[in-house]
Amino acid sequence: MKIDTVINEITPYYKDLRRHLHSMPEIGFKEYKTANFIIQELERLGVEYQKGVGGTGIVAWIKNGTSERSIALRSDMDALYIQERNNFAYASKNPGLMHACGHDGHMAIMLGAIEAIATQKAELDGTVYFIFQPAEEGLGGAKAMVEDGLFERFKIDKIFGIHNRPTEPYGKIFIKEGTMMASYDNYQIEILGKSTHSSMPHTGKNPIVAAAHIVAAMKSITSLDLSPNAKSVVTVASIHGGEADNIIPDNCIIRGSIRAFEKEVRKAIETRVKEIATHMAQGFGMEAKIEYHTGYPATVNTDIQSALQAAVATVGESNTITDFTPSYGSEDFSYFLEQKPGCYAWLGSGKSEEQPMTLHSSSFDFNDDIIPIGVRYYYEIAKRELGIQNSDFAI
Ligand SMILES: [Zn+2]
Ligand SMILES: [Zn+2]
Incomplete structure (x- = not known):
């Protein structure tokens, strides 16, 4: 099946899944139910995985062919100590905790990417690792995974990540060589x-x-x-x-x-x-x-070529933004980028230009419409990094 069709077909499922995850936020390193939920999904998809990497972290993988090449994609898992003010049906059921940074959406994108990439597995020569990382919000879950031997236990050549960005317009991808965040x-x-x-x-x-x-x-x-x-x-x-x-x-x-x-x-x-x-x-x-x-080091992108091409293939050249000021916010993806080449990008998810919703607001809600964009972007990276030469999967 063509990738466009696959992504169209699976998107409604992952939008629902995102809302379910939104209702069950857990704080960093205590993402027990979240991890169990992800494991259930990985088993449904028939994907191999290792749990308990860096605490509640999970590493899943799809391997095909004989090549030693590999990449990793990363989603964070944790929520924040915020009392949610939204009162829609899928609002937080855990008082005082909220998915106010969109990590619920990142997990939905990642699971969607696993399903989408699995359908194109035959065109893959190498391994895609999918990292579900705990405790991004200040507790350094990425560092915990590195210290738990992430890069020794799994042979990962390069690593890629995204974060939704509600203050930027929907459907734009922001990628920069060098420093992205402070x-x-x-x-x-x-x-x-x-x-x-x-x-x-x-x-x-x-x-x-x-x-x-x-x-x-x-x-x-x-x-x-x-x-x-x-x-x-x-x-x-x-x-x-x-x-x-x-x-x-x-x-x-x-x-x-x-x-x-x-x-x-x-x-x-x-x-x-x-x-x-x-x-x-x-x-x-x-x-x-x-x-x-x-605390967290600066987030410095060291290998952006395939990410850039993937962004252009996903949202077009005019929506791929490379000239922008880095953010003074910080991100523990930086620990991964200290170890391996890779690229961290922002995915614009703004719903309204007049009143952009901000991350960490008690009325934040992830924009589900970026799920297929995130899935496609990850698929396009895998295709560029690991596609069999001379196949449709390769560029
Ligand atoms: Zn975040
Ligand atoms: Zn955050």
């Missing part, structure tokens, strides 16, 4: 002062004054310490100290996050944050206790 780190600086009566400031150490100077100095990092071309965001997001108007408190805590596109810039900011906090506090006769947490 790295993400966060910090906590606790300034250790000395509490006293506010009428006798000289008998204590006021950590709030030191904190104010630290915050002001941190805001100069991007303008004074980095090249004007370095792209980064240094955020101070929270400051807490003191309870009353006549008491100097013992401590003051500053918290925030750092985003950068380049490793060198990321490192330089970390160094400056630590220096400023340490020395500024010392200047006021106090000590700064710093906790600096290194």
Whole structure:
């Protein structure tokens, strides 16, 4: 059967499946029912798989021919701690949890891609791996899979992923060589002062004054310490100290996050944050206790050729966007791209240009109309990477 017909026929099933997944959101590393549901589907499709990779992660595969070539496609699985405000029939049945980032849709696309690619298996010479990854939302499920031997247990040459993007128009695919998304780190600086009566400031150490100077100095990092071309965001997001108007408190805590596109810039900011906090506090006769947490690396695409061709084949040249600003958001697909060549793309899913829905909103809903686009895009990548030469499957 031709791929167009296959995708048309299977799409309604995967739209329903997406809605079912939407109703049963689970938080990162606890996607137990989600994983069981995926396993049921893999068994229905007769596809081999290994469960429990990096916790609740699953790796499935379709192999044909004798070639050692292989690629992997990836879907995330987890939901968020958000109380859903939608009240349609398939809204979250788990209070306080919601699929507000569209990972329900990514799983539907992936299962659809497995079914579609399986129908064209005879034209394949190599292995397609399908990675269902837990805990994308801040917990680093990709890293857990890498540390659980993903690339040792499965011989994967290249890796590809997509994420829906409701703030971009429906049906456009965004692919860029190099950096797509920023790295993400966060910090906590606790300034250790000395509490006293506010009428006798000289008998204590006021950590709030030191904190104010630290915050002001941190805001100069991007303008004074980095090249004007370095792209980064240094955020101070929270400051807490003191309870009353006549008491100097013992401590003051500053918290925030750092985003950068380049490793060198990321490192330089970390160094400056630590220096400023340490020395500024010392200047006021106090000590700064710093906790600096290194989060997701920048997402850097290193092999975009077949992804680009697949996008053009799926949505046409005019809908394949390559000239755009990378996002300051971050993504743990970056851990895979640190290990293997590959490409992470955005799939525009906007329903309305006037009022675009945003990811992580309590009224978000995945746009099911992009399911066949995602399936086709993955199929086109497999065809380009693993198609038998001189067959219809190959380009
Ligand atoms: Zn997401
Ligand atoms: Zn998200």
